[in-house]
Structures are given as structure tokens and as C-alpha cells.
Amino acid sequence: FEGMALVELAKRTGEGIASLQNILVNVGEKVDSEFDPISIDVAELVAMEVGANVRRLHSEEGAKLERRPPVVTVMGHVDHGKTSLLDALRQTSVAAKEAGGITQHVGAFVVAMPSGASITFLDTPGHAAFSAMRARGAAVTDIVVLVVAADDGVMPQTLEAMAHAKAANVPIVVAINKCDKPSADPEKVRIQLCSEGLSLEEMGGDVQVVEVSATNKIGLDKLEEALLLQAELMDLKARVDGPAHAYVVEARLDRGRGPLATAIVRSGTLVCGQHIVVGAEWGRIRAIRDMMGKVTELAGPAMPVEIEGIRGLPMAGDDITVVDSEERARMLSVGRKKRLEEERLKNLNEGRMETSGTDE
Ligand code: GDP
Ligand code: MG
DSSP states (O other): OOOEEHHHHHHHHTOOHHHHHHHHHHTTOOOSSTTSEEOHHHHHHHHHHTTOSOOSSSTTTTOOEEEOOOEEEEEESTTSSHHHHHHHHHHTSHHHHHTTTOOOOOSEEEEEOTTSOEEEEESOOSHHHHHHHHHTTOOOOSEEEEEEETTTOSOHHHHHHHHHHHHTTOOEEEEEEOTTSTTOOHHHHHHHHHHTTOOBGGGTSSBOEEEOBTTTTBSHHHHHHHHHHHHHHHTOEEEOSSBOEEEEEEEEEETTTEEEEEEEEEESBEETTOEEEETTEEEEEEEEEOTTSOEESEEOTTOEEEEEEESSOOOTTOEEEEESOHHHHHHHHHHHHHHHHHHHHHHHHHHHHHHHHHHO
16 A cells, blocks of 8 residues: 545545645645645554544554453442452562562553463553543553442442443443451342343343452452453454554653653554654653563553653553654644644633623
8 A cells, every 4th residue: 555645535534635734744744736645654644633533544454463461440439449459459460470579550460360361450440540541532441340349339439430331332340349248248239230230140141240359369360250251252352563552541750761651552562762652742762661660672462561751741541653753753742732732722712702701
């Protein structure tokens, strides 16, 4: 595939030629005529910038897809044991096993099963992070673990979490936690969940329920198995070869190393040294570290890594796109920042107009 003319791209994206031309200038491309071919990479970038679904105009088709681990988020009502459950699961993770329990915090961890399969857990529980990411278009989570305390039952945030998962079309696996407590009543929780519209497996539905105790570390293996079964049903696959598309799940500023982003690759392979655009920021990958802090050259699908070399601090949910050159990365970033600023001003003005309207 050699490329396509601007007219064709306009047709496919539904955008005007002028606005596409504007973006082309932003990414450092010059076209003399709307009939001149532009390279497929540039066409992809432009399509991406207008939010059109023309991404991977070429490579996804016919690309070799491989099974990938599920990415799991834990949600549930406050104090029902999300953090405790994540801690308990983390102790069953590769890092905990190999490094004797010493894990640095990177926002995600991987649990490897004896079968060779693995599960990636996002470390930020709660639906705030989940909806923040989703609001930014980041479909990072494949499965939600809904934690419900066996002694407390379904509570407002349990229902919120259910609603979020449903809106995102993400399947739920229920973990009834605190089953060690004498006051635990998992049957009651099941009935509550059913009456809230969750079709549990025991009742002929497709939502698995596992009884656990985060404190006593009971049922964790069952939960992990349930997640793998769910993942298998979903037949999660990703392209491994070719340029990566990834999401930021967490970002922080390190005094010595600068901005650090924990990212999860959705497809393709991220390679150290590549130029990237991260949300409205840009940079060149100076180092990739795995969740044990070990430097690695590559990152494939569903593997959580920490990326060093971004020039500004990105936000959770920002997408990471690999581009050809520093120049292009910089220009895309400038273009995005400009657009963000325009949107901000527009929102500000609209707010002002509304206020002045009520004044009169
Ligand atoms: P979060 O707000 O959902 O993150 O809940 P936490 O993980 O902070 O747990 C809230 C409280 O419940 C803490 O005091 C935990 O020690 C306790 N807790 C969590 N899991 C269990 C469990 O399986 N059994 C018992 N008995 N207590 C638990
Ligand atoms: Mg917590």
C-alpha cells in the first residue's frame, strides 16, 4: 500500500480538506495538491487526529494475532476490600515470587499461572480511575472484578461499579470478600446481585462468582482461574508485530528521571528509542522497565511497563503512539496542545455566554 490522496482521506474520515491540511501542516507534511498521495503512516496520523476510525488502514488486516493476557480492574464499595484483595493477589504475582516480595509501585502487576497463562491487574482500584480512563477513550480494562463484602452486601458503590462496567461493555467477575467473617452471608449477596440484574452463573447466567478472603488469602486461585476462563471466552488477541499502540495508566514525576508513565500496550511492540506522542506530550523512549524495575528493550501486549523519556507529564488514559521522527512527535504534540487550548477557550466562552444570559 503506497498511500492515499487527501481527497480520499477526506472522504473516509468525513473531514473537510482544509482541516486535514491544517493537521498535515502540524505533523510537518506538505501537500501541494489534494490529489498528491500521502504516505499511509501520515494518513493514519491524520485520521487519528480527527478521531476517525481509520486507524491501521493497512496493518491490522492480515496481521498475525496472538492470544494476550486479560487486563483486570478491581472495583467495589469502599471498605469492601479492594486494596486488600489487590495486595493479596500481588503477593501471588511474578514480581513477588522472583524478588522475594519486594515490588516497586508501577500501577499494575502480572500474575502468572502454573499453566503459563497470565493476568495483568491494574493497581488503581475504584471506578474513578476507570471512568476517568474511559472518558478519555482508553479501553484498557477487559474484565472488572466486582468486590462485595460478604457481611455488608450490595451497597451504592457496588451498583455504581456495575453500571460503569455495563456502560463500558466490560464483563464482571464477582469476588465475594470477607468470607472468613462469622457474619458473612455470601448467599444473601448472591440474591442481592441477582435482584440488581446481574445474571449469575449458578442461576444459568454468565457471571462467575467466587468466594474469597483477602485477609486469609482464601479463594485467590479460584478467582484467578475464573478470570482466565472469562478471558478465554472473550478470545482476547492482539497484534504483536509492528508499531505499538499503548495507554498510560499512571504517570508521575521522578526527581532524577523526569516524567515516568506506567503504560500497557494494547497492540504491537514498544521498543526503546522510539519517538512517541503521549496524549498532548511527546518524547523519545529512553528506558523501558518491567514491573520489577528491570530494564527491558521491548514491551508487548498487556505487559505493564514504565516508560522514561517523555518531556511532560501525561495523564491516565492518554494514548501512546509511535511516530517516525522527533520532528513529527513534536509537531503532533504542538497540534494537540493547540486543539486542547482551543477547546478550553470554547468551553470557557460557552460558560460565559450562559452566565451573561441569566444576568439579563
Ligand atoms: P477498600 O476500601 O475496598 O480498598 O478496602 P480495604 O482493602 O482497605 O479493606 C477495608 C477493611 O476491611 C480493612 O480493615 C481490611 O483489613 C478489611 N478486610 C479486607 N478484606 C478482608 C477479608 O477478607 N476479611 C476480613 N475479615 N477483613 C477484610
Ligand atoms: Mg482501598
